[in-house]
Amino acid sequence: MTGEDRKQEILEALKNAVVQYDEDAAKEAAQKALDLDINVNDAIFNGLVSGMEEVGRLFEAQEYFVPELLMCADALYAGLDLLKPHAETMDLGVKGSVVIGTVEGDVHDIGKNIVKMMFDVAGFTVYDLGRDVPLDKFVEEQLRTDSDLVCLSAMMTTTMVGMQKVIDRLKEKNPDVKIMIGGAPVSKELADKWGADGYADDANNALKDAINMISSLKKMKEDAEAKKSS
Amino acid sequence: MTVDNSSPRQRILNLFAGKKTDRVPCFSGMGNVTTEGLKKFGYKFAELHSNAKMLADAAASTYKLFGFECGIVPFDLCVEAEALGCEINVYAHSDDILYPTIKKKLITNEEEMDIRIPSDVSNRGRMPLMKDAIRHLKSDIGDNAVIGSYVLGPFTLAGQIMELNDLLKLSFKKPDKVGKLLDNLSDVIISVAKEYESAGVDFITVREMGATSDVLSPRVFKSLILPYLKKVFSELKSANVLHICGKTNDIAVFMLESGAKAISVDQKNDVAETRKKIGSNALLFGNYDPYNVLVSGTPELVHETIKKCIDSGVSAVWPGCDIWPTVPPDNFKAMMDTVQQYRR
Ligand code: B12
Numbered sequence: 001m002t003g004e005d006r007k008q009e010i011l012e013a014l015k016n017a018v019v020q021y022d023e024d025a026a027k028e029a030a031q032k033a034l035d036l037d038i039n040v041n042d043a044i045f046n047g048l049v050s051g052m053e054e055v056g057r058l059f060e061a062q063e064y065f066v067p068e069l070l071m072c073a074d075a076l077y078a079g080l081d082l083l084k085p086h087a088e089t090m091d092l093g094v095k096g097s098v099v100i101g102t103v104e105g106d107v108h109d110i111g112k113n114i115v116k117m118m119f120d121v122a123g124f125t126v127y128d129l130g131r132d133v134p135l136d137k138f139v140e141e142q143l144r145t146d147s148d149l150v151c152l153s154a155m156m157t158t159t160m161v162g163m164q165k166v167i168d169r170l171k172e173k174n175p176d177v178k179i180m181i182g183g184a185p186v187s188k189e190l191a192d193k194w195g196a197d198g199y200a201d202d203a204n205n206a207l208k209d210a211i212n213m214i215s216s217l218k219k220m221k222e223d224a225e226a227k228k229s230s
Numbered sequence: 231m232t233v234d235n236s237s238p239r240q241r242i243l244n245l246f247a248g249k250k251t252d253r254v255p256c257f258s259g260m261g262n263v264t265t266e267g268l269k270k271f272g273y274k275f276a277e278l279h280s281n282a283k284m285l286a287d288a289a290a291s292t293y294k295l296f297g298f299e300c301g302i303v304p305f306d307l308c309v310e311a312e313a314l315g316c317e318i319n320v321y322a323h324s325d326d327i328l329y330p331t332i333k334k335k336l337i338t339n340e341e342e343m344d345i346r347i348p349s350d351v352s353n354r355g356r357m358p359l360m361k362d363a364i365r366h367l368k369s370d371i372g373d374n375a376v377i378g379s380y381v382l383g384p385f386t387l388a389g390q391i392m393e394l395n396d397l398l399k400l401s402f403k404k405p406d407k408v409g410k411l412l413d414n415l416s417d418v419i420i421s422v423a424k425e426y427e428s429a430g431v432d433f434i435t436v437r438e439m440g441a442t443s444d445v446l447s448p449r450v451f452k453s454l455i456l457p458y459l460k461k462v463f464s465e466l467k468s469a470n471v472l473h474i475c476g477k478t479n480d481i482a483v484f485m486l487e488s489g490a491k492a493i494s495v496d497q498k499n500d501v502a503e504t505r506k507k508i509g510s511n512a513l514l515f516g517n518y519d520p521y522n523v524l525v526s527g528t529p530e531l532v533h534e535t536i537k538k539c540i541d542s543g544v545s546a547v548w549p550g551c552d553i554w555p556t557v558p559p560d561n562f563k564a565m566m567d568t569v570q571q572y573r574r
Pocket of ligand 1: 476
């Protein structure tokens, strides 16, 4: 077997381990990838993450449901834990950090956890505040961690209004921070009205949007610094 | 023989008994408090949950103000979990409408799943208060409106006392362990329901929203959830309803198999399709959107939506979830008028 074949085999094994929610298989394949000196970013993105993409498709097709999704995520984390320490800065074009949580009065956190997982996978540093998070906690945590992005989730029309308060308070303290909101009752229109920078209806779009936002944020900062120094 | 439809209550009891009714009733088995009702009494939402009289006043006000044909307590989903020892948060500091939640879970890891059920579980926490509230409600509006209460389904209750994420995964990894917990919790639910029955409710709704097909596959619903729902329904003496929100058309037949007298589904389903699946005789309650239609819609939208529910063959016009408190009075009136005037 050539080196290239072997590599394909291991990427395939990583992918299957995630799809079949097999944590042990994921660890084993990740270890093999390290032993054989396979490029770690390759192993993560063309192995584990491509498995997760397949899981996303199965979820949309209603072949997989939330429990399957959570177990696939565990398999993915199992592989990721081994690979991540060896990864070069992940090549997404950006590297960001995000504060995420479900707003006060709301304990619906299944959707939030799925969104969070996407950020983990993409190499973001994630500060997960959990559910039923007091509104000011989002502001404090953003300031403490100097995160690029704050993600708010709400599943009820009553708790959703708390988001608006968080957005106002965050923007007042730190006009540069990007804020993304989501959850079933939230809409693009509301996000615009409340001055959020992003909205997504599912976890995949959340990640895409986040990456765009952070790139533009980084660019803004660089431009500002370039101006200062010139 | 003429059928006695002299009061909304009688009409609903007839419906449950399989007798003919002159029109579909309009009621719910889930929370039905409105901000209009709270205004009438000057009550704050956060104060209601721990005061039997206030709870009953608020529940009765929807019948008094709008003619909604029921009175239901409680408004939150924490009663059983509290009786099992969980502490709850009612958000006393808040003037907004925030629904009570569990502060700390009872089971924090897999090893703790083999819980011991206190022998006096049906008298702990707010149980005595709920029974008081039911009695108040009954003497206040019980001649004309149906009085009801709800319990959680075993799986949803399990999700209140342990981390839902863990419960969902264990449903695959350790179905036996989960089954045992659900079996234990069925006993809790049965004894709670019996207390409500003895306090005088006309009917009981079992809310198993944690097992909706938005979250759990129909296959697991059938193998793991259904057996314990059957157990619960086999013990209920009063009229009863099984409610699951979200997408449920793929499990509608199982819902009926649970032994529930009626099933309730929400707005995510094409209810004409549900009707086809369960046949023309089964009692099907639904399925207007309590927020996007009743709260934020116009009276015209309410009117059209209710007509569509009736045309699709619901046995009772009934919301997809709790009545959302901030209903504009004109919308509530539009709903009640449509039910009274429109015939299929
Ligand atoms: C499971 C559930 C529960 C569980 C929650 C357990 C948990 N740990 O999450 C329990 C039983 C505890 C519960 C309680 C209540 N619930 Co509930 N619940 C649901 C249910 C059935 C499923 C929600 C879910 O998890 N969906 C699956 C996930 C994967 O989807 P998702 O959350 O939408 O997430 C996706 C997107 O929205 C998006 N997304 C989510 N967050 C974010 C964030 C960002 C930044 C971005 C970009 C994207 C994003 O990406 C996710 C992945 O694709 C829904 C009905 C339904 N079918 O939706 C009702 C529902 C949300 N509940 C409802 C209600 C009313 C309640 C209660 C108030 C009932 C009561 N009387 O007490 C309480 C609330 C308690 C509280 N204070 O929080 C209503 C809300 C109505 C409204 N208009 O506000 C709903 C809609 C039911 C209905 N038919 O009306 N509930």
